[in-house]
Amino acid sequence: MNEFILANEVPIRLGFFFAIFILVAVLELILPRRALSVSKAVRWGNNLALVFINSLVLRLIFPAAAVSIAAFSQQNGWGLLNHYQVPYPLAVIIAVVAMDFVIYLQHVMVHAVPALWRLHRVHHADPDYDVTTGARFHTLEIILSMLIKFATIIVLGPPVLAVFIFEVMLNGTAMFNHGNLKLPSGMDRVLRWFLVTPDMHRVHHSVEDDEANSNFGFSLPWWDRLLGTYRDQPRGGHEGMRIGIHGYHEPGQVSWLPGMLTLPFRGKVTGYAINRRQWTGTDE
Numbered sequence: 001m002n003e004f005i006l007a008n009e010v011p012i013r014l015g016f017f018f019a020i021f022i023l024v025a026v027l028e029l030i031l032p033r034r035a036l037s038v039s040k041a042v043r044w045g046n047n048l049a050l051v052f053i054n055s056l057v058l059r060l061i062f063p064a065a066a067v068s069i070a071a072f073s074q075q076n077g078w079g080l081l082n083h084y085q086v087p088y089p090l091a092v093i094i095a096v097v098a099m100d101f102v103i104y105l106q107h108v109m110v111h112a113v114p115a116l117w118r119l120h121r122v123h124h125a126d127p128d129y130d131v132t133t134g135a136r137f138h139t140l141e142i143i144l145s146m147l148i149k150f151a152t153i154i155v156l157g158p159p160v161l162a163v164f165i166f167e168v169m170l171n172g173t174a175m176f177n178h179g180n181l182k183l184p185s186g187m188d189r190v191l192r193w194f195l196v197t198p199d200m201h202r203v204h205h206s207v208e209d210d211e212a213n214s215n216f217g218f219s220l221p222w223w224d225r226l227l228g229t230y231r232d233q234p235r236g237g238h239e240g241m242r243i244g245i246h247g248y249h250e251p252g253q254v255s256w257l258p259g260m261l262t263l264p265f266r267g268k269v270t271g272y273a274i275n276r277r278q279w280t281g282t283d284e
Contacts, residue, residue, distance in 0.1 A: 002071055002160045009067050013168060020172045024131040024179040033182040033198065033238055036128045038255055046257045047132035054142045062146055069153045070163040079157015088159060095158030097220070099166045102152045104223040106145065107216040118264040119144070121245055124212065125254040125263060129205050129243050134178030135171075138264055173219040177201040182238075196221050203234045207242045211235070 036043075064072075073079050081091045110120040122138040137145075153163060177196045192200045196217045204215040214231035217224045224230035234241040244254065247267070253259040 002074075005067055005160050005164050006071060009065060009164060012164075013171070016168050017171055017175075020175050021131060024175050024181070028130055028180045031182045032180050033202070034129070034180055034243075036130070036180070038127050038251065040130075042251075042255055043126070043128060043130075044132050046255060046260065047126070047136045049257050050137075050139075050260055051132075051135045054137065054139050057139050058142060058146060061143065062150075066146075066149055066153060066167060067160050067163050069150050070158055070160045073154055073157050074160065077157075078154055080155065081159070082157035092159050092162040092165070095156060095162035096166050096169070098156055099149075099152060099158065099162075100170075100218070100220045101223060102148070103170065103218050104216055104220075104227075106148055107218065108229070110141065111213065111216070116141075116144070121248070122260050122263050124205060125245050125248045125260075126205075127244050127249065127251075127254055128180070129178060129202055130180040131175050131178060133205075134174035134176075136260075138260070140264070169219055177218070192221055194221070195219065199233070199238060202238060202241075202243075203231050205243050206234050206236075207244050207246050208235070209246075211241075 074082055077083065081095060086094065110116040119138045119141040122141070123133070123136055126133045126136055158166075173196060177198050178201065179198045181198045183191070183197060183199065188197050188199050191197050196215070196219060200215055200221060201217075203211050206212050211231060211234055214229050215224050216229055221230075236242070248254055248263070250259075253263060253266075
């Protein structure tokens with residue numbers, strides 16, 4: 001199993017990526033939740049250009065993928081799950097859930113630490129919310145995320161299969177829950193107990209600080225409910241809420257690639273979401 005995953009990880013992950021991307025993009029045309037405020041051609045062209053740059057940089061800096069780090073850790077007996085010899089099926093489940101929890105904690109961290117919020121606001125500054133938003137991150141944040149993922153794998157010692165499942169799940173759910181989709185209310189109400197839905201995560205992309213300081217989960221919704229960061233709906237409704245960040249609405253800053261790449265180095269370091277609990281109802 002490990003040999004097959006290591007040999008075929010890239011084509012399989014790319015297959016899942018394009019299949020889910022196309023599916024969500026088509027559903028956005030059929031079941032849109034909101035009208036877009038910016039040209040889709042401009043946003044998609046620049047968001048996907050950033051994705052391409054990030055993929056190239058990661059390949060150059062980290063020739064070894066996460067599954068390779070998991071295989072190396074397993075061979076050397078590194079990590080808790082390797083040390084305690086947990087039964088394989090249980091180890092896979094524990095590892096996937098634990099790595100998702102780390103993603104939740106990482107997400108809270110990039111909202112809480114001013115320097116990291118500078119990077120993460122590239123993601124939140126997108127003036128619209130759709131499938132491409134799910135992959136729109138500054139290159140430095142992507143590098144940081146990869147380092148955290150490697151450290152997690154070394155400490156946890158997850159099976160190679162668990163890392164592969166987690167990578168596919170994370171990429172797929174990020175595109176799904178950032179989709180501009182209007183799911184039937186009954187479906188959304190049930191589904192969000194098991195998976196982060198577009199309506200659940202869209203609240204997190206509100207310009208209002210208290211709403212942006214909620215619903216940090218990417219795949220599993222349980223961490224927000226357990227740790228008190230869950231918010232059911234935006235106060236203005238999904239059609240009426242404003243997406244983005246207060247004070248960052250200039251298209252050159254938030255919709256074009258040069259602006260996205262330089263955004264972390266502009267403006268004040270204050271104003272990050274997690275330390276502003278009270279809603280003021282004002283724009284900047």
